[in-house]
Amino acid sequence: MQVSSTFDSGNIEVLAADDPSDVRLRIRPDPPTDTPDGVKRFAQWFHFRIDGVRDVALTLRLVDMERTAYLDGWPGYRAAVSTDRISWTRADTAFDGHTLTITVTPDADVLWVAYFAPYDLTRVADLVGWAAQQPGVASRPVGTTLDGRQVDRLVIGDPDRDVPVVWVIARQHPGESMASWWMEGFLHRLLDTHDALSATLRDKATLHVVPHINPDGSFRGHLRTNASGANLNREWAEPTLERSPEVWHTRAAMDASGVDLCLDVHGDEALPYTFIAGAEGIPGYTAHQADLLERFLAAYVRANPDFQTTHGYPKDPPGGANLSMCTAAVAKRFDCLSMTLEMPFKDNADRPDAVHGWSPARCLRMGATALHPMVAVVDRLRT
Ligand SMILES: [Zn+2]
Structure with a gap:
């Protein structure tokens, strides 16, 4: 399994991607990134792909979400996912105030995950x-x-x-x-x-x-x-x-x-x-x-x-x-x-x-x- 975001409009930091049931990720904030600890940053957009995941039950945990820009954006939100970058559906998503947890079992070997269907x-x-x-x-x-x-x-x-x-x-x-x-x-x-x-x-x-x-x-x-x-x-x-x-x-x-x-x-x-x-x-x-x-x-x-x-x-x-x-x-x-x-x-x-x-x-x-x-x-x- 591999997580990548080095492409047009990609955004994620990988903290741990060894265990599909506990993939730990963090949104990379916009510049300037040298704001003091505890200060909210412009972070909310995420977009990444995961390879090697056909029929794998994934639990993706986006951490440090209390530092994102709009906390009101997470309750009731569901992440956008696609296996072909054409059809985007929503995955089960939960928010506990700190971590956004996305659970999905892809039926193809590459999965794209984004805040909203991207437009590159x-x-x-x-x-x-x-x-x-x-x-x-x-x-x-x-x-x-x-x-x-x-x-x-x-x-x-x-x-x-x-x-x-x-x-x-x-x-x-x-x-x-x-x-x-x-x-x-x-x-x-x-x-x-x-x-x-x-x-x-x-x-x-x-x-x-x-x-x-x-x-x-x-x-x-x-x-x-x-x-x-x-x-x-x-x-x-x-x-x-x-x-x-x-x-x-x-x-x-x-x-x-x-x-x-x-x-x-x-x-x-x-x-x-x-x-x-x-x-x-x-x-x-x-x-x-x-x-x-x-x-x-x-x-x-x-x-x-x-x-x-x-x-x-x-x-x-x-x-x-x-x-x-x-x-x-x-x-x-x-x-x-x-x-x-x-x-x-x-x-x-x-x-x-x-x-x-x-x-x-x-x-x-x-x-x-x-x-x-x-x-x-x-x-x-x-x-
Ligand atoms: Zn706007």
Whole structure:
């Protein structure tokens, strides 16, 4: 039996892997790792493979979990497992406050285990390549990361037309791979030339889509940060080329295009629901912004009941927004509709799936159905 995580988005430290009934593992935190003992770190994402395990009853113990970033993420959570990296199901998982114990008996000789079904950079490249083959789509990367990767951006529609501009961003937090599955569903429908809803949105708006804003972080197996250890969704007030070039370049591209609607796609560790957080707490939040948000939320609920508005984050009080976060910073800078979409790591508690939990398939459909709320508000974005 052998445990390995040296691959795209791999993350685990092996403490003991001699006894299949007591494999001891630990999540490797994001940089900086030199935080004092007892201080919580950005650790939550894990992704590894085990070889030589056909019909072996495995008990995998992830230890020191009290030092992970979101303790509320573990009760009710079940680990994602796959023997082919295509079909991901959930394994029996228990949490005692310190150790996350995963029990599984694979029916194949290699097992992959992850916090959520991964979405690696090869698949991102496949998606971008496919999209760039479609009519009316231009590939215009916004810039380069610290590790030298491109931050892809797809421009859909003629950017010189005087129509509303929609920005959609995913993977600021690299451990939130559900955002990529959402993005795949969104782009496949948006670029479907037989879909009249897509055609309507593309007639009425230009779209700038950043499928993966933090490729360095996801390749390195990080939860929240880029190569320098910066949490990109806390960099929007003052991004720098040295620390957060992904945000610096994206914001510069937004300044060039303008923004009328921004949707930033994430995953939430604790809440078993899909929901949106708005920009209510920014200084000068307008009735127009509030009206657009209300219409967007109502249309998304109608389009896909996996989306809901009962559960979510508490709304920021007036003036209480964190302007270092994308949603608030963009809402303030461009006086526009700006939102954070959160999908669960666990499941949708209103419609649980015993086999898959919250799954890539559900994310794909959340992405595809996001066209409905966009069309519902597009005519009002500039009024
Ligand atoms: Zn996030």
